[in-house]
Amino acid sequence: MDTHALIEKADQVITATYTRFPIVLVQGEGCTLRDERGRTYTDFVAGIAVCNLGHAHPGIARAIADQAQRLVHVSNLYYTRPQIALAEWLVEHSFADRVFFCNSGAEANEAAIKLARKYFKDRGAPERFRIITMEGSFHGRTMATLSATGQAKIHKGFEPLVDSFDIVPFNDLEAARNAITPETCAIMLEPIQGEGGVRCPAPGYLEGLRELCDREGILLVFDEVQTGMGRTGKLFAYEHFAMTPDIMTLAKALANGLPMGAMLAKEAVAASFTPGSHASTFGGTPLVATAALRVVKALVEEGVLQNCERVGQYFKDRLLDLKSKYACIQDVRGKGLLIGLALTCDGASIVKACMDEGFLINCTQEHILRFIPPLIVREAQVDALIVCLDSIFEKIA
Numbered sequence: 001m002d003t004h005a006l007i008e009k010a011d012q013v014i015t016a017t018y019t020r021f022p023i024v025l026v027q028g029e030g031c032t033l034r035d036e037r038g039r040t041y042t043d044f045v046a047g048i049a050v051c052n053l054g055h056a057h058p059g060i061a062r063a064i065a066d067q068a069q070r071l072v073h074v075s076n077l078y079y080t081r082p083q084i085a086l087a088e089w090l091v092e093h094s095f096a097d098r099v100f101f102c103n104s105g106a107e108a109n110e111a112a113i114k115l116a117r118k119y120f121k122d123r124g125a126p127e128r129f130r131i132i133t134m135e136g137s138f139h140g141r142t143m144a145t146l147s148a149t150g151q152a153k154i155h156k157g158f159e160p161l162v163d164s165f166d167i168v169p170f171n172d173l174e175a176a177r178n179a180i181t182p183e184t185c186a187i188m189l190e191p192i193q194g195e196g197g198v199r200c201p202a203p204g205y206l207e208g209l210r211e212l213c214d215r216e217g218i219l220l221v222f223d224e225v226q227t228g229m230g231r232t233g234k235l236f237a238y239e240h241f242a243m244t245p246d247i248m249t250l251a252k253a254l255a256n257g258l259p260m261g262a263m264l265a266k267e268a269v270a271a272s273f274t275p276g277s278h279a280s281t282f283g284g285t286p287l288v289a290t291a292a293l294r295v296v297k298a299l300v301e302e303g304v305l306q307n308c309e310r311v312g313q314y315f316k317d318r319l320l321d322l323k324s325k326y327a328c329i330q331d332v333r334g335k336g337l338l339i340g341l342a343l344t345c346d347g348a349s350i351v352k353a354c355m356d357e358g359f360l361i362n363c364t365q366e367h368i369l370r371f372i373p374p375l376i377v378r379e380a381q382v383d384a385l386i387v388c389l390d391s392i393f394e395k396i397a
């Protein structure tokens with residue numbers, strides 16, 4: 001079957017939940033992907049902030065292959081070395097004391113929502129079950145996480161929603177304060193909104209939410225599904241701010257493309273998860289935990305965080321050069337290699353034009369170009385994309 005026939009077949013047999021680009025990808029190496037027709041692309045999407053160490057990382061590939069020949073899966077009724085080692089690593093490198101493993105971002109957030117409720121049930125306050133979330137947020141596609149998500153388009157068609165979430169404007173501390181009632185158990189947010197258009201917190205906002213939660217005796221939950229695992233130049237985005245959350249969720253880049261999610265919490269909170277209160281068949285299985293262990297080792301030992309910070313700043317500076325040339329560029333924002341370029345025009349045609357020139361980029365919220373390449377991307381690859389964008393913007397102007 002050639003590309004055309006494959007796409008025709010896909011459109012008959014796969015649910016139509018994605019508007020896909022008409023290419024069939026077959027192979028990757030580092031920041032490069034190749035399609036069925038033999039065309040190559042520099043990948044500035046990385047599976048949407050998943051393949052932080054690039055494609056076909058030799059160390060990760062070897063670790064997966066070795067582990068696959070030893071033990072892929074056993075029930076969480078038993079202990080396995082990779083899961084223990086990964087949990088230990090995450091605890092040592094974060095604010096948290098305990099880790100619950102699952103398989104996706106939505107599942108990690110479901111776990112966080114359940115834990116926040118259970119924590120207050122255990123303290124004799126079952127009336128505290130509501131969670132304040134943010135406009136423009138994205139927390140997943142399960143019923144609870146889509147209800148938590150502050151975007152009407154994600155709710156559409158699935159009402160009635162889970163009535164547990166009070167959605168307030170992002171970056172508005174006063175709105176969060178005013179939304180707290182005797183029923184509130186937590187505030188949950190992404191420290192930098194990803195799907196919402198790479199929206200960064202205003203100075204003092206996250207610290208203000210921390211103070212607010214402490215004063216009100218409620219929990220602060222950070223959804224670091226997109227911002228975690230080095231994406232912003234630090235292992236976790238909260239490290240950029242003078243505070244820590246009570247619960248943090250991870251997924252996406254945790255195992256560089258194998259499905260893995262995690263929910264981390266401090267001991268006093270995590271203690272509300274007891275045998276039987278939550279579970280996952282595949283969570284933290286030896287194969288994915290082994291891959292994730294290799295990921296975290298690479299993040300700290302292969303200079304990946306430093307590269308992310310340096311190339312991220314370089315990338316933003318080059319985009320600022322473009323902004324000074326083209327009126328349709330409104331804003332350059334983000335941290336590390338989570339970068340947004342806000343446009344006054346539609347972004348989809350620019351994504352398409354970039355693809356035609358051999359660059360995969362992403363657009364969110366119709367007019368925010370989002371750049372989320374592997375964290376190993378080089379300045380020369382950024383330069384090549386900038387040349388491409390420059391010529392596209394020149395044609396538009």
Ligand SMILES: Cc1ncc(COP(=O)(O)O)c(C=O)c1O
Binds near residue numbers: 106141225
């Ligand atoms: C911040 C955030 N939370 C949760 C999710 C959902 O993750 P998953 O698609 O793995 O369920 C995403 C996915 O884009 C995300 O960006």
